Amino acid sequence: MDDTWDCLTLSSACQNAIKDLKFSKMTPVQAACIPLFLQNKDVAAEAVTGSGKTLAFLIPIIDRLQKREETWKKHEIGAIILTPTRELAIQIEEVLQTFLKYLPHFNSLIFIGGTSVQADVEKFYKNGGHIIVATPGRLEDILNRKNSLINMANCVKSLEVFVMDEADRLLEIGFEATLNTILSYLPKQRRTGLFSATQTNEVENLIRAGMRNPVRISVKEKQKAANVIQKIPSTLTIHYMICDHDEKLDQLVQFLRDHKNQKVMIFFSTCVSVDYFSAALAQILKKHSISAIHGKMRKKRNKIFSEFRKKNKGFHWVLQYDPPSSSSAFVHRSGRTARIGNTGNCIVFLAPSEDAYVQFIAMNQKVPMHKYPKAVIEASVLPKLKLISQKDRAVFEKSMRAFVSFVQFYAKHECSMIFRLKDLDFGCLATGFGLLKIPHMPELKKKQITNFTPVDIDVNSIPYREKSREKLRQQKIFDGIVDEKKKYKPKVVAWSKNKNKKESKKKRKENKKLGQKRKIDEMSAEDFADLKNLDDDYRLLKKQKKGKISNEEFDKQFTGSVEEM
CATH class of the missing domain: 3.40.50.300 (P-loop containing nucleotide triphosphate hydrolases)
Structure with missing residues (x-):
C-alpha cells in the first residue's frame, strides 16, 4: 500500500494543511481509511490509540464538503465529529483549524460542556458551523432543545459525514442511549466513520445500527520480538x-x-x-x-x-x-x-x-x-x-x-x-x-485495622487555611448548624428504612442475577467459550502464584489455552 500523500488526489487546502502539520507520509490507518472514505464508503476502523485517526477522517470530510456543487448555507451542518471527552474535542478542533485557515468560506464550532447550551445555540446562530466537533451529551441537548432562535434538528438535514471517534470509549462510559438519539436526527443518506481502539460487542451493535455496509478495517501493530x-x-x-x-x-x-x-x-x-x-x-x-x-x-x-x-x-x-x-x-x-x-x-x-x-x-x-x-x-x-x-x-x-x-x-x-x-x-x-x-x-465494619497509627490530635480543631472559610465554619458551629463531633460519625438510620433498603438491595441483586443469566443465554457459543477460557486462564494464574503448579507446567497449559482461543 502506497503511504505517500502523492497517491491521493487532494485539494490544495488539504495539501497545505498536511505540510503545516509536518506529516511526510500516511500512517497505516490513514492509508487504509482515506481512499475508502474518498470513494464514498462507510468505514469502521479499529486501530491502536495514537495511530493518526484524526487525519483519517478530517481529510475526507474536507474533501466531501468542498465537492458539493451547491454553496453551503450559514446554518447547514455538513459534518459532525463525536468524541467521548472535551479534551479530545479540543484537540480535534485545533487540527481542523489548520485546514480551515485555507478554506475561509467554511466554519466550525465546538459543542462541549463548560458553557450553557443556550450560549452554544446563540454562537451557532450568529456564526454558523459547517463542521461540528462535539461531545455526545451536549450535542443531544442541542438537538432536543426547542429553541426560538433556530431549530438545530433542521440544520443537520444536509449532513454529509458523521464520525464517531473512540467509539469504544463512547459506549464504555454509557452513551449508548445518547448515540441512538443523535442517530435518529441524522439523515440516512450520509457517510459514516467509526473509529475505535478496541472491538467490543457494543461497538459491533453500533456498527450494525448506524452504518450501511461498512468496510471494516483493522490496523494492528506487531511486536517485532515475539511477532x-x-x-x-x-x-x-x-x-x-x-x-x-x-x-x-x-x-x-x-x-x-x-x-x-x-x-x-x-x-x-x-x-x-x-x-x-x-x-x-x-x-x-x-x-x-x-x-x-x-x-x-x-x-x-x-x-x-x-x-x-x-x-x-x-x-x-x-x-x-x-x-x-x-x-x-x-x-x-x-x-x-x-x-x-x-x-x-x-x-x-x-x-x-x-x-x-x-x-x-x-x-x-x-x-x-x-x-x-x-x-x-x-x-x-x-x-x-x-x-x-x-x-x-x-x-x-x-x-x-x-x-x-x-x-x-x-x-x-x-x-x-x-x-x-x-x-x-x-x-x-x-x-x-x-x-x-x-x-x-x-x-x-468489623475489620481489624493494622499498619495504621492515627495522629493524636482533635481533628475538629483543624482550621481552614482560608480565613474567610474558617470564619464561616466557626460561625456555623456557634449557631449550632454544624456539629463537628458528629461530622465523621456514621449516620443512624431508622430500622424500618434499613429494612426497606435491604429489601430493595435484595431485589436489585436478584434482577442483576437474572440479567446476567439472560446475557449468558443470549451469548453465542463463541462468546461463551471466550469467557470460559478467560476464567480458566485466571484460575491457572492463581495455581502458579500459589506454587501448586510449576512454571513449566503453567507455560504448557497457558500456551495450549491460547492456541484453543
Whole structure:
C-alpha cells in the first residue's frame, strides 16, 4: 500500500494543511481509511490509540464538503465529529483549524460542556458551523432543545459525514442511549466513520445500527520480538511497578522529581482523588507546575486543559496511579503518549496482591508490560502530607473523601477477581493516603485495622487555611448548624428504612442475577467459550502464584489455552 500523500488526489487546502502539520507520509490507518472514505464508503476502523485517526477522517470530510456543487448555507451542518471527552474535542478542533485557515468560506464550532447550551445555540446562530466537533451529551441537548432562535434538528438535514471517534470509549462510559438519539436526527443518506481502539460487542451493535455496509478495517501493530499483535503503538512501552499502598506516593513524588523537565500525565481512580493529590503535590513539589482536571469540573476544566497543552508538546510519560476500572480504559490512558510515531512510556502502580493484573492485561488486551524498578526513598513525604492536613481543614477533608471514594472504586472494580476488597490492607492504604484518622464507612465494619497509627490530635480543631472559610465554619458551629463531633460519625438510620433498603438491595441483586443469566443465554457459543477460557486462564494464574503448579507446567497449559482461543 502506497503511504505517500502523492497517491491521493487532494485539494490544495488539504495539501497545505498536511505540510503545516509536518506529516511526510500516511500512517497505516490513514492509508487504509482515506481512499475508502474518498470513494464514498462507510468505514469502521479499529486501530491502536495514537495511530493518526484524526487525519483519517478530517481529510475526507474536507474533501466531501468542498465537492458539493451547491454553496453551503450559514446554518447547514455538513459534518459532525463525536468524541467521548472535551479534551479530545479540543484537540480535534485545533487540527481542523489548520485546514480551515485555507478554506475561509467554511466554519466550525465546538459543542462541549463548560458553557450553557443556550450560549452554544446563540454562537451557532450568529456564526454558523459547517463542521461540528462535539461531545455526545451536549450535542443531544442541542438537538432536543426547542429553541426560538433556530431549530438545530433542521440544520443537520444536509449532513454529509458523521464520525464517531473512540467509539469504544463512547459506549464504555454509557452513551449508548445518547448515540441512538443523535442517530435518529441524522439523515440516512450520509457517510459514516467509526473509529475505535478496541472491538467490543457494543461497538459491533453500533456498527450494525448506524452504518450501511461498512468496510471494516483493522490496523494492528506487531511486536517485532515475539511477532505478537498488540493494541498499542510499537513506540509505546508500558511498565508496571509493584509497591505497597503506603509506598505509592513516595514512588510517585520521586519519579516526578527525577523527571522534572518532562511532561507527565497522572491518572487517579476518582475525581476526589484528583482534587486531594493535586493539592498535596502542589505543596510537596513547590517547584513543579501541577494542574488538576477531572469530569466534574465545569468552566475551569477547558481553561486548565488549554494552559496545560501550551506548556510543551506531547506527553513523555503517562502514570496510572490506580489501575482503571476497565481494561480498555487502561489501553486508552496509556495511549495518551507515543502518538503518531513519537516514543512514549506508561507506568501503572500495582500492590503485591494485584500483580496478576499484568498477565490479565497481556491476555485480555494483548498488551505486554515490563517491570519498572522502585526508587530508593531517602525520606518519606507522608509525614509532611499529614502536617499539611493538620494545618488546612480543606486538605484534611479531601483526604477523607478521597480514601472513601477509592475504597468504593475498588469494591466496584470490573476486574474483581484480582482487585478484591477482602485483600485490601485498609491500614496500609490509609497510611498511603496520609490520613490523620480512618473515617467510618460500611466497608470497614468489623475489620481489624493494622499498619495504621492515627495522629493524636482533635481533628475538629483543624482550621481552614482560608480565613474567610474558617470564619464561616466557626460561625456555623456557634449557631449550632454544624456539629463537628458528629461530622465523621456514621449516620443512624431508622430500622424500618434499613429494612426497606435491604429489601430493595435484595431485589436489585436478584434482577442483576437474572440479567446476567439472560446475557449468558443470549451469548453465542463463541462468546461463551471466550469467557470460559478467560476464567480458566485466571484460575491457572492463581495455581502458579500459589506454587501448586510449576512454571513449566503453567507455560504448557497457558500456551495450549491460547492456541484453543
